[in-house]
Amino acid sequence: MSRDLTSGLFWLAIAVLICLEGFTHLKLGTLRAPGPGFFPFWGGLLLGTLSLILLARPLNSRERFGSGAIPWPALLVVLGAVLSYLLFLETVGFALVTFFFLLLLFRLGKTGWIKSCAWAVVATALAYALFRLWLKVQLPRGFFGL
Amino acid sequence: MEIIQGVLNGFQVAIQPINLLYCFIGVFIGTLVGVLPGLGPAAAIALLLPSTYALSPVSSIIMLAGIYYGAMYGGSTTSILVNIPGEAASVVTCLDGHAMARQGRAGPALGIAAFGSFFAGTLSIVFLTLLAPILVKVTLSFGPPEYFSLMVLGTTLVTYFTQGSMVKALMMALVGVLLGSVGVDTISGRYRFTFGIQTLMDGLGLVPVIMGLFGISEVLLNLEQLVQERTVYAAPTGGLLPNREEWKRSAMPILRGSLLGFFLGILPGAGAIIASLASYAVEKRVSKYPEKFGSGAIEGVAGPEAANNAAAGGAFIPLLTLGIPANPVMAILLGALMIHGLQPGPLLVERAPDLFWGTIVSMYIGNAMLLVLNLPLIGIWTRLLRVPYARLFPFILLFCLIGSYSVSNNVGDGVVMWIFGVLGYLLRKFEYEAAPLILAMVIGPMMEEALRQSLILSAGSFTIFLEKPISAGFILAAALLLVLPLLTRRKGLAKAWTTVPGKFSD
Numbered sequence: 001m002s003r004d005l006t007s008g009l010f011w012l013a014i015a016v017l018i019c020l021e022g023f024t025h026l027k028l029g030t031l032r033a034p035g036p037g038f039f040p041f042w043g044g045l046l047l048g049t050l051s052l053i054l055l056a057r058p059l060n061s062r063e064r065f066g067s068g069a070i071p072w073p074a075l076l077v078v079l080g081a082v083l084s085y086l087l088f089l090e091t092v093g094f095a096l097v098t099f100f101f102l103l104l105l106f107r108l109g110k111t112g113w114i115k116s117c118a119w120a121v122v123a124t125a126l127a128y129a130l131f132r133l134w135l136k137v138q139l140p141r142g143f144f145g146l
Numbered sequence: 147m148e149i150i151q152g153v154l155n156g157f158q159v160a161i162q163p164i165n166l167l168y169c170f171i172g173v174f175i176g177t178l179v180g181v182l183p184g185l186g187p188a189a190a191i192a193l194l195l196p197s198t199y200a201l202s203p204v205s206s207i208i209m210l211a212g213i214y215y216g217a218m219y220g221g222s223t224t225s226i227l228v229n230i231p232g233e234a235a236s237v238v239t240c241l242d243g244h245a246m247a248r249q250g251r252a253g254p255a256l257g258i259a260a261f262g263s264f265f266a267g268t269l270s271i272v273f274l275t276l277l278a279p280i281l282v283k284v285t286l287s288f289g290p291p292e293y294f295s296l297m298v299l300g301t302t303l304v305t306y307f308t309q310g311s312m313v314k315a316l317m318m319a320l321v322g323v324l325l326g327s328v329g330v331d332t333i334s335g336r337y338r339f340t341f342g343i344q345t346l347m348d349g350l351g352l353v354p355v356i357m358g359l360f361g362i363s364e365v366l367l368n369l370e371q372l373v374q375e376r377t378v379y380a381a382p383t384g385g386l387l388p389n390r391e392e393w394k395r396s397a398m399p400i401l402r403g404s405l406l407g408f409f410l411g412i413l414p415g416a417g418a419i420i421a422s423l424a425s426y427a428v429e430k431r432v433s434k435y436p437e438k439f440g441s442g443a444i445e446g447v448a449g450p451e452a453a454n455n456a457a458a459g460g461a462f463i464p465l466l467t468l469g470i471p472a473n474p475v476m477a478i479l480l481g482a483l484m485i486h487g488l489q490p491g492p493l494l495v496e497r498a499p500d501l502f503w504g505t506i507v508s509m510y511i512g513n514a515m516l517l518v519l520n521l522p523l524i525g526i527w528t529r530l531l532r533v534p535y536a537r538l539f540p541f542i543l544l545f546c547l548i549g550s551y552s553v554s555n556n557v558g559d560g561v562v563m564w565i566f567g568v569l570g571y572l573l574r575k576f577e578y579e580a581a582p583l584i585l586a587m588v589i590g591p592m593m594e595e596a597l598r599q600s601l602i603l604s605a606g607s608f609t610i611f612l613e614k615p616i617s618a619g620f621i622l623a624a625a626l627l628l629v630l631p632l633l634t635r636r637k638g639l640a641k642a643w644t645t646v647p648g649k650f651s652d
Contacts, residue, residue: 109536
């Protein structure tokens with residue numbers, strides 16, 4: 001499937017869902033007194049129309065994706081790391097989560113174990129000093145109180 | 147007289163030590179952001195927004211504005227020395243700037259870029275000073291119909307100036323408008339599209355969305371070249387000052403670039419990138435030796451660099467006078483103003499004169515600081531460039547995480563950022579642009595309010611938008627912009643974009 005076909009179908013589906021939500025749950029109201037569903041409904045309708053135009057156009061972007069192959073392993077590691085950071089931040093605490101997060105990502109960048117560890121310790125300490133001590137950002141302390 | 151009064155007032159505000167300090171921090175971080183590829187000003191300002199909550203509104207806006215125009219300076223450095231634009235708006239500077247560097251004239255290239263930027267930055271602020279109060283007077287008479295039509299025109303302009311398909315850009319604008327309606331409906335008080343999720347009750351946060359679209363997704367894209375080392379091609383040797391001949395050749399390009407940049411900067415969506423591309427095209431056309439462009443013509447550095455800085459100044463006009471952001475950076479500044487309880491728009495100059503004039507005057511000071519900061523410190527900036535991306539991206543991600551969390555100490559905002567990071571990556575892969583989405587998301591709620599108020603005013607008749615002359619003018623212009631591409635296929639613009647190596651976000 002070409003890029004425009006895939007994405008056009010995706011946005012068409014979204015548009016239909018939005019129109020349904022605007023029409024049924026929210027109220028369209030009248031033209032004299034537009035309700036909460038009025039704007040989303042017409043916006044969704046326009047989006048759907050444009051998706052159809054996109055789908056109807058000659059499919060000219062058949063070529064493969066952008067600049068290079070998609071680096072799946074790195075991509076998934078990074079996305080997983082960010083999500084895990086959020087997942088563990090409040091229970092484990094800022095300092096510890098940050099250390100493991102940085103360690104993992106430095107390793108991903110092909111830095112050696114010892115170097116990565118050292119970098120992660122230094123960077124965590126700096127981030128701690130900058131955000132918690134200087135900018136006084138309220139960051140979760142977790143079970144070590146860090 | 148009013149203007150002189152305002153400027154004097156602004157000086158009193160901007161010259162306060164605390165504001166000078168934040169102006170300096172702003173332009174310093176801005177230069178840093180400009181130098182480092184892979185982190186644009188939009189993401190950087192979104193990152194730093196939470197850290198300004200404790201500051202006064204004036205100090206925080208001065209600092210955030212400084213990051214924006216500071217980045218325009220910094221971006222040229224990497225273009226010239228490494229052939230990597232640190233900033234999307236410095237893309238064309240690569241062509242002749244880097245060619246000059248390879249011929250051992252990196253110094254004058256950097257020098258003229260900095261001076262052109264300084265001149266253009268200053269000139270655009272003079273225009274801003276003169277033009278903003280006049281525009282404020284005009285827009286004060288706008289009612290909901292005029293505002294709605296203006297926002298329709300603004301959104302259409304944004305989609306008109308995009309790189310790819312206009313249909314796709316319009317779709318992005320609509321997605322943005324719809325995302326903007328998440329949360330409480332201000333008129334009826336009903337929740338929309340919240341699905342019972344706490345984080346969505348107040349609407350999608352601008353900060354996490356921007357960090358996702360411009361920060362996280364940028365990192366994901368750059369993972370493709372994770373292990374590549376950057377090599378600084380040519381460190382500047384000798385003086386930074388251009389010679390007499392080079393000054394002479396650069397004078398007119400800088401002037402033309404400044405004017406062009408300023409007026410393109412005012413238009414929503416056009417901004418610094420289009421301004422620099424347009425300036426390059428103009429200089430090449432008026433030049434007596436167009437064949438030299440691309441192999442180290444100083445005009446090709448001077449003009450575009452002036453244009454992108456002037457555009458940065460021009461972009462403040464719609465924000466300060468209309469409350470409508472012209473680009474994603476202005477969208478965050480709008481968010482910043484609202485966090486401090488200020489509604490940008492024609493009333494801003496009256497309600498918060500210190501902020502309005504203080505920010506404008508701080509930009510004069512900031513530009514002078516940048517000139518001093520950039521040239522002597524060029525050694526430091528080039529050393530920064532040697533930091534490999536593998537070392538850099540964990541920090542960008544960490545800053546995004548802390549930034550999104552600290553907006554309201556809520557992990558949910560981080561998850562929103564993550565989702566928009568993935569979305570931003572996919573959009574780029576499927577050749578959609580994020581800028582129309584983010585602008586429409588910001589003005590969406592205003593647009594909806596204006597539309598619904600207009601319809602209530604007119605008792606349900608859409609003709610109200612055509613009966614009012616100003617509103618009709620905006621609608622007509624928007625309609626023209628929509629029809630025009632069908633006839634001309636935006637050839638000029640498409641051609642200009644083809645000179646851009648690669649794709650850039652903001």
